[in-house]
Amino acid sequence: MNRLERIKGCLLGGAVGDALGAPVEFLDWSAIRATFGERGIVDFAPAYGRLGAITDDTQMMLFTAEGLLRAHVRGISRGICHIPGVIHHALLRWLMTQDYSSAITSVSLDGWLVKERELWSRRAPGQTCLSALKASTEFGSFAQNDSKGCGAVMRVAPCAFFRNAFDNAAESGRLTHGHPTGYLAGGLFADILQRIVDREDSLEDAIAKSLSEHGGKPGMEETRDIVERVLFFSYEGHRPTPERIEELGGGWIAEEALAIGIWCALTATSFEDGVINAVNHSGDSDSTGLIAGHLLGIQHGVEAIPDRWLAPLELRGVTEAVAEDIERVPRDFSGYGGEFDDEIWERYPGG
Secondary structure: OOHHHHHHHHHHHHHHHHHHHHHHOOOOHHHHHHHHOOOOOOOOOOEOOEOOOOOHHHHHHHHHHHHHHHHHHHHHHHOOOOHHHHHHHHHHHHHHHOOOOOOOOOOOOOOOHHHOHHHOOOOOOOHHHHHHHHOOOOOOOOOOOOOOEHHHOOOOHHHHHOOOHHHHHHHHHOOOOOOHHHHHHHHHHHHHHHHHHHHOOOHHHHHHHHHHHHOOOOOOHHHHHHHHHHHHHHHOOOOOOHHHHHHHOOOOEHHHHHHHHHHHHHOOOOHHHHHHHHHOOOOOHHHHHHHHHHHHHHHHOHHHOOHHHHOOOOOHHHHHHHHHHHHOOOOOOOOOOOOOOHHHHHHOOOO
């Protein structure tokens, strides 16, 4: 499988998991089962007035990708770039699509992504992300809160396709979430994805190596412990059920969302099986579905995603375009210097 197929599989897989979980995000398991039957939700159902609707998770993931691409252009054109600061600018463009603005008055609405009108829809955006971005006073400033909600994990998958995935994901997570667990879980997630795409590690090996390198960092304790717990569950043959997932938590906070997504991906017999397990529980179903979808999609590519989910997926074309643009950027881009691609230059103004 080539790199583009993995990138597309990752981004589209995450969006599909997000869309599958969107109708049940705020329902507990008993309500999901009462509405959709004993297996829970197994196919797209209407949410936000349509089938295949994505949520704020995929929206912010796409703007994170835009920030990384614009950082590439800025680094080439100006010779220096603070990547998290450019991602911050991109996330502030997302904030403006939600009918809010920040204290920073120089937010620009240039580039092609923000002009996609389907992105200007409110899909239950997280209050922590909204409040932190609205309070921003300068690009790259860290959030002044102690939140470890999953909003810093669910958007960072694109960092896996650029150099320094752990650092860029963790630092961009700190733009909205100030608790170390909140942003370090995002760093670990991006690092796991990067090991799969760059080194073709299995998911198990990627997790083990990522924990070996980053698990001992101060502030990683909660994330390391719960990820090791689901690794043990997987090795022992315990499949995730709604009841077992509930024992881990609801996925509203970073380490729980990551662990649930990892467990469902590790034990999946197919892409479909994994994301269905990931959304059927009492908790943040769209975020855990997205995380599992990213992990399964990057391993198995777009071909593993059922056509019945890809066909109605909101912003499928936009997500594919972003994936193709990422693939055109040199993998070892460090944040400055190098040659530029004329089309990338035009699509992603550096700033």
